[in-house]
Structure formats: C-alpha cells, structure tokens
Amino acid sequence: MASRTPVLTATGISKAFGPVRIVDDFSLVVRPGEAVALTGRNGAGKSTILRMLVGAQRPDEGRVEFDGRRMSETDAEVRRGLAAVIDDL
Numbered sequence: 001m002a003s004r005t006p007v008l009t010a011t012g013i014s015k016a017f018g019p020v021r022i023v024d025d026f027s028l029v030v031r032p033g034e035a036v037a038l039t040g041r042n043g044a045g046k047s048t049i050l051r052m053l054v055g056a057q058r059p060d061e062g063r064v065e066f067d068g069r070r071m072s073e074t075d076a077e078v079r080r081g082l083a084a085v086i087d088d089l
Contacts, residue, residue, distance in 0.1 A: 004031040005068070008053065013062030015048050022048050025062070047086065054084040 008030040015023045023045045030036055038046045051057035053064055055073035064071035066078050073079075 004033075006031050006065075007067055009063075009065045010049075010053060011063045011065075013049075013052055013059035013064060015045075015052060015057070015060050023052070023059075027062075028053075050084070050086055054082060054086070056084075056086070 006029045008028070010026060010028040013023060013026050014021065026045075026049060028036065038049060040046055048057065052059045053071070055064070055066075055071040055075075055078065066082055069075060069078060071078065
C-alpha cells in the first residue's frame with residue numbers, strides 16, 4: 001500500500017512563555033482521512049499546540065507544514081484548505 005502524503009506535519013515544535021516552556025519538541029504527522037485528539041490535563045499545552053498547528057501562533061522552535069507548505073495563517077492556499085475554531089482566539 002502506498003503511503004499517503006501528510007496533510008499536516010509538525011516537526012519539533014516548542015513554545016515558551018517567559019521562563020516557562022509550555023510545549024517541548026512536539027511532533028505530529030496527520031494523513032488524509034486521519035483524526036487526531038489531543039488530551040491532557042488543564043495547562044498541559046493542548047491549546048498552545050492547536051494554535052501553532054493552525055498558524056495562529058508561531059512556535060519558538062520547529063516547523064509546521066500544511067499540505068507541504070510552511071504554515072502561515074495569512075497564506076491564501078493554507079486558508080483555503082484549513083479551518084479551525086478555537087474558543088480562546
């Protein structure tokens with residue numbers, strides 16, 4: 001079976017707020033037809049990861065790509081293929 005090209009890829013993304021590192025070296029690959037759930041306790045960094053995955057926040061380190069393109073919330077091609085509703089944006 002041929003592998004499907006990833007739709008969303010996060011490679012080694014990290015984010016800190018001041019001296020507190022919220023997300024450290026997070027990676028993820030999502031292929032067409034897959035569903036992903038982020039679970040964890042309050043304050044674990046789930047919302048921060050989601051904001052970085054949709055381009056609403058830039059990671060301090062690492063890279064996020066959507067359909068092979070570097071994630072940018074203002075990229076028209078990305079906006080055409082990605083939608084997100086995050087309650088705290």
